[in-house]
């Protein structure tokens with residue numbers, strides 16, 4: 001694929017960083033170069049030569065979105081900005097690849113299919129659902145539903161490794177269940193859909209493999225990283241957040257059904273294998 005026709009928005013985030021590595025010839029911007037929340041800026045931008053916008057920008061602070069300021073920011077980046085990009089895509093005939101989340105659901109069903117109705121619990125999920133709705137108005141769109149994204153940046157695996165480094169035996173929630181989505185897998189999915197010309201639409205886009213709770217994952221992280229003397233205690237989401245103000249409600253079931261993605265010929269990687277490789281790399285970079 002000629003990657004000079006690709007434009008990456010939100011290029012400095014976890015996914016944006018991985019996309020830049022995959023498409024070194026792509027043009028890209030973060031908020032300093034292009035503020036996608038400004039309809040005027042997006043409209044005035046020179047989109048000539050661009051076929052595809054990869055939107056990796058988002059307001060991802062789930063609890064921050066419950067504050068007065070965060071609510072505005074979440075809606076602005078996760079919904080209004082998507083409308084601005086959709087408008088530019090319509091005007092210039094571009095395809096939009098947009099990333100969605102398990103947080104558009106309340107987590108009472110499993111696995112989540114692409115047909116499930118929206119039922120977001122908190123402001124982040126509501127703003128992401130609005131972004132999905134507007135992205136789907138464009139004919140040439142891919143909406144990819146990811147869960148628990150792990151790449152270059154602040155993420156759950158790095159947080160747990162940080163605790164382990166300090167010798168902390170944590171208590172971790174055991175009633176939220178899902179799979180990790182490594183940015184490497186998300187990039188492979190995006191590349192597969194674009195290069196095979198798969199039908200436009202919404203696709204669940206996580207790694208495959210047996211789902212696990214955050215607590216089970218932490219045990220696996222500690223075992224893979226060799227912190228065998230540290231214990232992980234199970235707790236519940238309710239107990240973990242008890243007495244804390246401004247915490248967003250979280251979906252408990254995040255497992256996504258991958259059949260639609262697999263029907264396009266995509267072969268998923270198991271998150272357990274990717275986790276092992278990720279930890280080996282992390283340990284190498286510490287030494």
Ligand SMILES: NC(=O)c1ccc[n+]([C@@H]2O[C@H](COP(=O)([O-])OP(=O)(O)OC[C@H]3O[C@@H](n4cnc5c(N)ncnc54)[C@H](OP(=O)(O)O)[C@@H]3O)[C@@H](O)[C@H]2O)c1
Nearest residue numbers: 010012013014015031036057058060099101146147148149
């Ligand atoms: N992280 C997860 O666990 C998770 C789970 C499911 C789905 N997702 C979705 O996956 C996608 C990628 O997530 P991620 O983990 O890579 O997020 P991330 O690391 O938080 O990156 C998001 C990027 O968007 C940038 N951004 C924010 N506002 C912007 C604006 N107005 N214009 C341009 N860029 C802007 C951010 O810049 P600043 O850092 O400067 O604000 C950041 O670099 C998002 O759509 C997210 O909703 C994530």
